[in-house]
Amino acid sequence: MTRSDANKMWGGRFAMSPAELMVEINASIGFDKAMAPQDIAGSKAHAEMLARQGIISKTDAREIIKGLEQVRSEIERGEFAFSQALEDIHMNVESRLAELIGPAAGRLHTARSRNDQVALDFRLYVRDSLDAFDTTLHSLQQVLATKAETHADVVMPGFTHLQPAQPVTFGHHLLAYVEMLGRDRGRFADARKRLNESPLGSAALAGTSFPIDREATAEALGFDRPTANSLDGVSDRDFALETLAAAAISAMHLSRLAEEIVIWMTPQFGFVRLSDKWTTGSSIMPQKRNPDAAELCRAKVGRIAGAFQGLLMVMKGLPLTYSKDMQEDKEATFDALRAFAVAAAAMRGMIEDLEPVPETMRAAAGRGYSTATDLADWLVRTLGLPFREAHHVTGTIVKRAESKGMALEDLSLAEMQAVEPRITKDVFSVLSVDASVRSRTSYGGTAPQNVRKMARRWIKRLEKAPGKA
Numbered sequence: 001m002t003r004s005d006a007n008k009m010w011g012g013r014f015a016m017s018p019a020e021l022m023v024e025i026n027a028s029i030g031f032d033k034a035m036a037p038q039d040i041a042g043s044k045a046h047a048e049m050l051a052r053q054g055i056i057s058k059t060d061a062r063e064i065i066k067g068l069e070q071v072r073s074e075i076e077r078g079e080f081a082f083s084q085a086l087e088d089i090h091m092n093v094e095s096r097l098a099e100l101i102g103p104a105a106g107r108l109h110t111a112r113s114r115n116d117q118v119a120l121d122f123r124l125y126v127r128d129s130l131d132a133f134d135t136t137l138h139s140l141q142q143v144l145a146t147k148a149e150t151h152a153d154v155v156m157p158g159f160t161h162l163q164p165a166q167p168v169t170f171g172h173h174l175l176a177y178v179e180m181l182g183r184d185r186g187r188f189a190d191a192r193k194r195l196n197e198s199p200l201g202s203a204a205l206a207g208t209s210f211p212i213d214r215e216a217t218a219e220a221l222g223f224d225r226p227t228a229n230s231l232d233g234v235s236d237r238d239f240a241l242e243t244l245a246a247a248a249i250s251a252m253h254l255s256r257l258a259e260e261i262v263i264w265m266t267p268q269f270g271f272v273r274l275s276d277k278w279t280t281g282s283s284i285m286p287q288k289r290n291p292d293a294a295e296l297c298r299a300k301v302g303r304i305a306g307a308f309q310g311l312l313m314v315m316k317g318l319p320l321t322y323s324k325d326m327q328e329d330k331e332a333t334f335d336a337l338r339a340f341a342v343a344a345a346a347m348r349g350m351i352e353d354l355e356p357v358p359e360t361m362r363a364a365a366g367r368g369y370s371t372a373t374d375l376a377d378w379l380v381r382t383l384g385l386p387f388r389e390a391h392h393v394t395g396t397i398v399k400r401a402e403s404k405g406m407a408l409e410d411l412s413l414a415e416m417q418a419v420e421p422r423i424t425k426d427v428f429s430v431l432s433v434d435a436s437v438r439s440r441t442s443y444g445g446t447a448p449q450n451v452r453k454m455a456r457r458w459i460k461r462l463e464k465a466p467g468k469a
Helices: 003-010 018-026 029-052 058-076 089-109 114-150 170-195 214-220 230-235 238-265 292-315 324-353 358-365 372-383 387-403 413-417 425-430 433-439 448-464
Strands: 155-160 163-169
Touching (some): 029 058, 029 089, 029 114, 029 214, 029 324, 058 089, 089 114, 114 170, 114 230, 114 238, 114 324, 114 448, 155 170, 155 358, 155 433, 163 170, 163 358, 170 238, 170 448, 238 292, 238 324, 292 324, 372 387, 372 433, 387 413, 413 425, 425 433
Antiparallel strands (some): 155 163
């Protein structure tokens, strides 16, 4: 088949023959070169183990390790020439190693297959990502908790159905995300525990006849133990699925916070300000300040959750052990992990930069008769009304205030007594938004004293155990 025939067959995108198309579809170096540091680390541990076990000579091992270090240096400096013809990062590294040290390079692959090699590299890459995520989320929690303590007294509306419900404090609102991120870090930590077994030594699928020491390579690479079944060792991708699932949940939390920032920044709300560092202007409307960073954080969950679903579909019908389908495990995973890292770091920057507008928040907190529940609670606590009756009385009073276009606390005592004669002037002590939040002293409630206490508890916890969930 000629090149022109190929073009007719495949359309304008590929001006190449089927053989060339095979190279295009088969090669993974375009994305799996991201695993170069992990590939070299795994190869060094393998070479050292082979030498200790007497499977290769110590001289060959030294040459291999020296050559691998040179390859690493070339990649880090951007001098390494990646070849699509060599398919993947493993063959690219091995080929360059052979150029550097000669035939000894061929001994590196003794008692190893690309199947357990890629499984190892992928685990190491995901593990490194998990460690980075924990550090970033830990830092985000610190920023949120610190800002929560600073703004423990700032009153804002709490919403249900995005309608004003009850007054809360801005600090209390921020601490809700500290709790969410704590659970996210727990999920990442759990995923890391299950991931932390080394597949190296599983070889192609059945293990090897060479007297290798899998415990030694596992220890050298920071794993808790080697995988117990060679078939599972080369074919398992649970670690990536679990990490993506945890990342999708955490990205969803970041997306919710990002959405709130977007809403709060609208002129209709005007609850918060972000500086020029985290906003952009319009090409045509000079007055605009757009929360682009928050919007992009809001969107990242789509890519991350999509990657999780995509990998599920790749893996769902694969018999043991390795199939080429599994090459499709990495590109979307790498993209999702990078997207999460960027979103989490950007959110940390935004929260650090963000400042509330207390007067606007306070004014909004008093709208929509948000202290109606405080009135009902007062009727129960002071007059002894059953709550359902108190609920009815309060609803009637709210209706009167609404019909007059008045705030609840501006309604006269006489108007309230027309509904329930036993109401006294003491009722006005609970109708302000400040009184409302001060009264919510139950554990986990929004009272400023609660918020300060919980914020300090989190700050102390995060300082005591940085990088730990």
